[in-house]
Amino acid sequence: MKKELLISKENNYSTYNLMEEIRLFTSPLRSKKEQIVEKIEAEISNGTLAIGLKLPSVNQMATSLKFARQTVLDAYQILLSRGIIQSRRGLGYFVAQPMPTLTQKICFLFSRMDNARGSVYEHIRKNLPQDTLLDVFFHYEEQRTLINTIRRVEGLYTILIVDLDKKDILNAYAAGIPNHRIIFMESLPDENNPKLVRKHADKLLQLVSEFT
Structure with a gap:
C-alpha cells in the first residue's frame, strides 16, 4: 500500500x-x-x-x-x-516559537477539580517563573488511577504536588520517587473563603520555591 x-x-x-x-x-x-x-x-x-x-x-x-x-x-x-x-x-x-529552556517541570495530581482547586492552580500558574512548566492530572481518589498516574509521570517532572489528605495512602506507591520531589497538599479550605484558599496557594508556592 x-x-x-x-x-x-x-x-x-x-x-x-x-x-x-x-x-x-x-x-x-x-x-x-x-x-x-x-x-x-x-x-x-x-x-x-x-x-x-x-x-x-x-x-x-x-x-x-x-x-x-x-x-x-x-x-x-x-x-x-x-x-x-x-x-x-x-x-x-x-x-509559534522554539521550546523554552525549562528549569522546573511541575505536575499537579488533583483528586478532582472544583472552584477551590481551580483557584489554587490559577494562582500558582500565574506566579511561577516563565521557564516553569505546569501540568495537571487527576486521580479521583482511585488507587489504581493514582498508581498508574504516578508511574506515568515519574522521571518527567521535577516536582509532584499531590492532592491527597492521607500521606500513608501514597507512601506504598511512591517507591523510587525521592521524597524531596513530592509536596502533599493539605486539606483545602472551603471554596467560599477565597482568602484562605489564596493563603493555601501561597504556602504551596513557598514550598515550590524552596525546591528550586
Whole structure:
C-alpha cells in the first residue's frame, strides 16, 4: 500500500514523517495525548519542526494515527496553552516559537477539580517563573488511577504536588520517587473563603520555591 505524504507547501516538509515518529513513540506509560505533545515538543527542540511550520490538521493526525479526533484536539490545546504552537483561523496550526529552556517541570495530581482547586492552580500558574512548566492530572481518589498516574509521570517532572489528605495512602506507591520531589497538599479550605484558599496557594508556592 502506497504511503500518503502530506506536504506543507510553505515549508516543504513531509508531515507524514512527524506522524510516523509519533506512531513509533508509543509507550504504555504515556497516553496517546502525551505521545503527541511530547513528540512535537521534541521535534521543535531538535529543530526538525521550525518556526512557522504548518502542522497536520486534527483530522489528518487522527486519521493517520488512528487516534480519536478529541485526543488530537486535546494535545493541540495543551501545546496552544504553552504558547508553542498557534492556531490561524481557516489555515490550521503552526509552530509559534522554539521550546523554552525549562528549569522546573511541575505536575499537579488533583483528586478532582472544583472552584477551590481551580483557584489554587490559577494562582500558582500565574506566579511561577516563565521557564516553569505546569501540568495537571487527576486521580479521583482511585488507587489504581493514582498508581498508574504516578508511574506515568515519574522521571518527567521535577516536582509532584499531590492532592491527597492521607500521606500513608501514597507512601506504598511512591517507591523510587525521592521524597524531596513530592509536596502533599493539605486539606483545602472551603471554596467560599477565597482568602484562605489564596493563603493555601501561597504556602504551596513557598514550598515550590524552596525546591528550586
